[in-house]
Amino acid sequence: MRLLHTSDWHLGRTLHGVDLIGHQAAYLAHLVDVVRAESVDAVVVAGDVYDRAIPPVEAVTLLSDTLAQLAEHTTVVITSGNHDSATRLGFGAGLMKESVRLRTRIAGLAAPVVLGGPRAQNVLVYGIPYLDPDFARVDLADSPDALLARSHEAVTTAAMRRVRADAAARGPGRVVVAAHAFVVGGEASESERDIRVGGVDQVPAGVFAGADYVALGHLHGPQNLTGPEGTVLRYSGSPLAYSFSERHHAKSTVLVDLSGPEVSTELIAAPVPRRLADVTGTLENLLADDQHADDWVRVTVTDEHRPLDLFRRVRARFPHALVVQHVPATGSGRRRAAAVTSAHDPLEVAADFLTHATGHGPTPAEVAVLRRAYEDVADIEKSA
Numbered sequence: 001m002r003l004l005h006t007s008d009w010h011l012g013r014t015l016h017g018v019d020l021i022g023h024q025a026a027y028l029a030h031l032v033d034v035v036r037a038e039s040v041d042a043v044v045v046a047g048d049v050y051d052r053a054i055p056p057v058e059a060v061t062l063l064s065d066t067l068a069q070l071a072e073h074t075t076v077v078i079t080s081g082n083h084d085s086a087t088r089l090g091f092g093a094g095l096m097k098e099s100v101r102l103r104t105r106i107a108g109l110a111a112p113v114v115l116g117g118p119r120a121q122n123v124l125v126y127g128i129p130y131l132d133p134d135f136a137r138v139d140l141a142d143s144p145d146a147l148l149a150r151s152h153e154a155v156t157t158a159a160m161r162r163v164r165a166d167a168a169a170r171g172p173g174r175v176v177v178a179a180h181a182f183v184v185g186g187e188a189s190e191s192e193r194d195i196r197v198g199g200v201d202q203v204p205a206g207v208f209a210g211a212d213y214v215a216l217g218h219l220h221g222p223q224n225l226t227g228p229e230g231t232v233l234r235y236s237g238s239p240l241a242y243s244f245s246e247r248h249h250a251k252s253t254v255l256v257d258l259s260g261p262e263v264s265t266e267l268i269a270a271p272v273p274r275r276l277a278d279v280t281g282t283l284e285n286l287l288a289d290d291q292h293a294d295d296w297v298r299v300t301v302t303d304e305h306r307p308l309d310l311f312r313r314v315r316a317r318f319p320h321a322l323v324v325q326h327v328p329a330t331g332s333g334r335r336r337a338a339a340v341t342s343a344h345d346p347l348e349v350a351a352d353f354l355t356h357a358t359g360h361g362p363t364p365a366e367v368a369v370l371r372r373a374y375e376d377v378a379d380i381e382k383s384a
Contacts, residue, residue: 002038002040002256003258004256005044006045006236007236008046008237016322018322021059024239031043031239038268042075043077044077045076046178047084048084048217050084050085051083053083053084071100075098081129081218082218086129086130103127103178109162112166123173153202160207176214176258183216185205186223186225189242209231211231212231220238220246221246222254222267236254237249250267252267254266254267274294274295274320277295279299280300283313296321297320301326304328305328351370
């Protein structure tokens with residue numbers, strides 16, 4: 001039994017204003033080719049299929065066309081991530097044919113997709129959608145009077161308890177779990193959306209004990225994690241770089257082989273539409289650089305004074321420059337403001353601003369107010 005693990009497509013996303021839909025289409029065409037060439041029994045997509053709750057029409061069309069092609073050759077199991085609207089992504093789940101299986105509802109997380117074939121039998125794929133603790137702690141509680149703790153660890157633990165109970169009832173077999181979560185030990189980048197609730201966002205790897213393979217989504221860098229004995233945990237990572245912090249990632253898709261006594265994995269390199277590069281120096285030195293003409297580039301000009309016609313001159317040398325910034329070199333007497341990205345804790349950013357503006361940090365009561373305000377805004381985004 002061979003699976004292909006992928007995640008974090010973020011269809012509809014842009015990179016500093018550049019539309020990536022064509023590059024995303026190229027990756028998905030590559031995915032279809034891999035399925036054909038490697039005789040893949042199932043493709044497992046671990047969340048963040050879309051980049052936002054209401055995706056653009058082009059993204060919906062691309063997903064529809066891709067699923068139609070994949071369904072001709074294999075089974076596709078899709079879970080929802082924190083960027084997706086679980087309801088919209090899961091629309092029509094009950095009408096889909098057997099080869100496309102959507103797992104976007106908490107109620108269905110312990111109902112596996114059962115895979116079989118000439119090479120293996122009784123491979124159970126459980127799709128755990130992104131579990132928002134504010135809602136999942138109610139839906140996964142054993143009773144209305146026994147709400148779970150308000151944390152990702154609590155709701156994921158409850159979900160895995162249901163998965164293990166179902167798998168045990170079905171008898172011997174291989175268990176695959178697809179989950180969208182921030183697991184302890186994972187290395188984040190700047191382009192993942194913050195999922196902190198109550199100040200906590202991580203899930204211990206031990207929560208996934210009992211699974212043979214855990215197909216993780218959410219973190220954009222491909223990476224292995226240390227898990228319980230007998231359990232392989234891996235992030236496939238995103239197929240494209242969605243921030244300059246990912247410029248050194250080797251983007252890939254994971255080919256998972258369950259036919260032997262132990263799970264084995266192989267990384268299949270994803271196509272690279274255009275590389276990312278970071279260049280820094282005086283304008284004179286940068287204009288003399290003979291590299292990165294075809295790359296997406298972040299350019300930092302360090303001249304003491306801002307050069308005239310800076311943007312036009314940089315773009316003439318680097319046609320695909322996405323960011324052009326003037327930051328005088330150290331010693332100029334100027335202090336560069338720290339860049340704030342989605343990888344930063346919003347509460348820490350707010351606390352830093354308060355310290356800067358008032359001379360002292362927020363009190364515990366003020367931190368509670370800031371956290372509630374932030375989570376209220378996050379809830380509004382989730383309901384969009």
